[in-house]
Amino acid sequence: MTTARMIRITEFGSPDAMRLETAELPPPGPGEAQVRQTAVGFNYIDVYQRKGVYPLPLPTGLGHEAAGVVEAVGPEVADLEVGDRVAYMNAGLGAYADIRNVPAAKLVKIPAEVTDEQAASLLFKGLTAQYLLKKTHAVQPGDMVLVHAAAGGVGQILCRWAKALGAEVVGTAGSAEKCAIARAAGCDVAIDYTDPDWPDRLLKETGGRKARVVYDSVGRDTFLKSLDCAAPFGLVVVYGAASGPAPAIEPELLNKKGNLFLTRPSVFPHNADPATFRANAADLFDAIAAGMVKVDIGRRFPLAEAAKAHRAAESRATTGAILLLP
Known part of the structure; x- marks a missing residue:
């Protein structure tokens, strides 16, 4: 048996609800691999789940992605070996740990051109x-x-990758400093969305041109104005809620704003089966190797200081990615 350290919660609440615990980890079972984790990724969904915005059965671990090295494989695992560098992003809650057993079907091998920290912060x-x-x-x-929160972890990736695909990229961020980061990440125009008149300023900068697609991870504070920034027949994509859930609207409003399309997708259905997940990950790793996708790691915290990582994220005092180091 191996002793594992992990972060768990027994109640929803503040970052202080997270506790570092130890437990005996059994050998990997059929179809599993035991992964000694070298880097754990933080995502804002971790905050929502810790707070109970997205309720989970308690007690529970937290965290969706990590990278590490295979230390053992269980029966019925044919495509992994001890020593393989691997990563995952949807293998069941509990990535906030130093070692864990993971379904082998949820793991993807990390190519030599990608580091563990890149994989853990980018997958x-x-x-x-x-x-x-x-x-x-x-x-x-x-x-x-148009990319909202363009200085954040996903925002910077979106800006760089969209720019590499030939798009004109405009973005918003929560301060002048973050707007500068957004421009460095590829935004042709970056506007501070804490200014109530930010849509007017954005349209002035673009000569009145509106976006073919708006990527909105902020939610409540930006959603209605996002509709004003989409071109006729454009698409508004709400994929997060950093400021709170987007307000409900009547469908007729989409007609009035320009025959718009609206969607609320998620990463998990797009990577629901192993073959699709690994194909998508290969596309991402190729983009990393080609320099189309980069990561700016804003902060690194020891696993035991996961509460500090959450506070930093909630205060919006960080830019780029956050990593936990076991």
């Missing part, structure tokens, strides 16, 4: 960007795309 966010840019709307050269 969830990168696969989110991948489906948004390739499937929810297949971005074409010349498209104008």
Whole structure:
């Protein structure tokens, strides 16, 4: 038996609800691999689940993605070996750990061109960007795309990748400093969305041109104004709620705003089966190797300081990705 350290919660609440625990980890069972984790990715959904916005059965672990090295494989695992570098992003809650057993079908091998920290910080966010840019709307050269929270982890990936695909990229962020980061990540125009008149400023900067697709992860504070920034027959994609859930609207409003389309997708259905997940991950890893997708790691925290990582994220005091190091 191996001793594992993990973060768990027994009640929903503040970051202080997270506790570092130890437990004996059995050998991997049939179809499982035991992974010694080297880097754990943070995603804002972790905050929602800790707070109970997305309720989970308690007690529970937290975290959706990590990278590490295979230390053992269970029966019926034919495609992994001890020593393989692997990553995952949807293998059941509990990524906030130093070692764990993971279904082998949920693991993808990390190519030599990608580091463990890149994989852990980019897999969830990168696969989110991948489906948004390739499937929810297949971005074409010349498209104008609007990215909210463009200085954040997913936002920066979206901006860089969309720019590499030939799009004109405009973005919003929560401060002048973050707007500068968004421009460095590929935004042709970046506007502070804390200014109540940000849509007017954005349209002035674009000469009145509106976006073919709007990627909105902010939700409540931006959603209604996102509708004003979409071109006729454009698409508004709500894929997060950093400021709170987007308000409900009457369908007729989409007609009045320009025959718009509205969708609320998720990364998990786009990677629901092993073959699709691994194909999408290969596309992402190729983009990383080609320099189309990069990661700016804003902060690194020891696993035991997961509460500090959550506080930093909720205060919006960070830019780029957050990593937990076991």
